[in-house]
Amino acid sequence: PYTLAYADRATRHKNPAAKLLLETIHRKRSNLAVSVDVTQSSDFLAIIDAVGPLVCLIKTHIDILEDFDSNLINKLVELSKKHDFVIFEDRKFADIGNTVALQYSSGVHKIASWSHITNAHPVPGPSVISGLAAVGLPLGRGLLLLAEMSTKGTLARGEYTDDAVRMARSNSEFVIGFIAQRRMDGLGLGPSEAKLDEDFLILTPGVGLEVKGDAMGQQYRTPDEVIRQNGCDVIIVGRGVYGTNLKDVEAIRQRAERYRQEGWDAYLKRTQS
Ligand code: UP6
Numbered sequence: 001p002y003t004l005a006y007a008d009r010a011t012r013h014k015n016p017a018a019k020l021l022l023e024t025i026h027r028k029r030s031n032l033a034v035s036v037d038v039t040q041s042s043d044f045l046a047i048i049d050a051v052g053p054l055v056c057l058i059k060t061h062i063d064i065l066e067d068f069d070s071n072l073i074n075k076l077v078e079l080s081k082k083h084d085f086v087i088f089e090d091r092k093f094a095d096i097g098n099t100v101a102l103q104y105s106s107g108v109h110k111i112a113s114w115s116h117i118t119n120a121h122p123v124p125g126p127s128v129i130s131g132l133a134a135v136g137l138p139l140g141r142g143l144l145l146l147a148e149m150s151t152k153g154t155l156a157r158g159e160y161t162d163d164a165v166r167m168a169r170s171n172s173e174f175v176i177g178f179i180a181q182r183r184m185d186g187l188g189l190g191p192s193e194a195k196l197d198e199d200f201l202i203l204t205p206g207v208g209l210e211v212k213g214d215a216m217g218q219q220y221r222t223p224d225e226v227i228r229q230n231g232c233d234v235i236i237v238g239r240g241v242y243g244t245n246l247k248d249v250e251a252i253r254q255r256a257e258r259y260r261q262e263g264w265d266a267y268l269k270r271t272q273s
Helices: 006-012 016-028 041-054 070-083 097-105 127-139 159-169 223-229 249-272
Strands: 032-035 057-060 086-093 117-120 142-146 175-179 201-204 234-237
Touching: 006 016, 016 086, 016 142, 016 175, 016 201, 032 041, 032 249, 041 057, 041 070, 041 249, 057 070, 070 086, 086 097, 097 127, 117 127, 127 142, 142 159, 159 175, 223 234, 223 249, 234 249
Parallel strands: 032 057, 032 234, 057 086, 086 117, 117 142, 142 175, 175 201, 201 234
Antiparallel strands: none
16 A cells, blocks of 8 residues: 655655645645535635635635636635635646646636646646646646546546656656546556655545435545545545535535545555555
């Protein structure tokens, strides 16, 4: 198993966003990221305020908010300071370098100005990384590549996943890890093969305790499967935490605590066995 401790990795990591995430995980005893995929700002902020103390990271899809304004970003950043969490805008960039640089820096959302971490599909090739790095690196940001997806029938597998790892290796100043379903051992991300100066984070969506999937191709595994059995670093949970009644923030908080506990126990089991 992959036994390196978050705390040790935090001291060694050179990218500021990755370092902050590893430190936050260690400090809060939480490898839980909550994905707040709701369309109203009031729900968005209330959910983040409720789960904030329990998470290492809040994942956003800022473009689904119907009443977005720049003041919302001020409130999100305030909450990230109040509750000590990292922000990850799940933008899934996938265009030519020039376009992604503009999408990342500009428009109404100005993602680079507030999101510590964002992600990109490897499909355009290395230029998607250089385009985003031109904006994000000077700001101390980090990028995740989507090496695999949680969905049924995903095309991100095999050679595509291997190439994503190679692209990351050639750009490891800015690329801090992957959205993936497992630690890709055969590719040198495991404990035996890993170079000492290399540390990629594995953030994993498709996590649920109650159901195995949804009606639109999503597939869920448990925190134990993801963290202990597959060596991932962070569980990303959306509907499993915020559920269907967005007003019941106490129930949302309780579900977040359950995922935090299960994710942390799975990490302890992995690293202490
Ligand atoms: N996400 C996945 N699978 C991927 C990549 N990203 O589910 O391979 C994102 C979705 C959603 C969240 O865009 O925001 O993770 C999962 O939400 P859920 O827990 O409600 O299914």
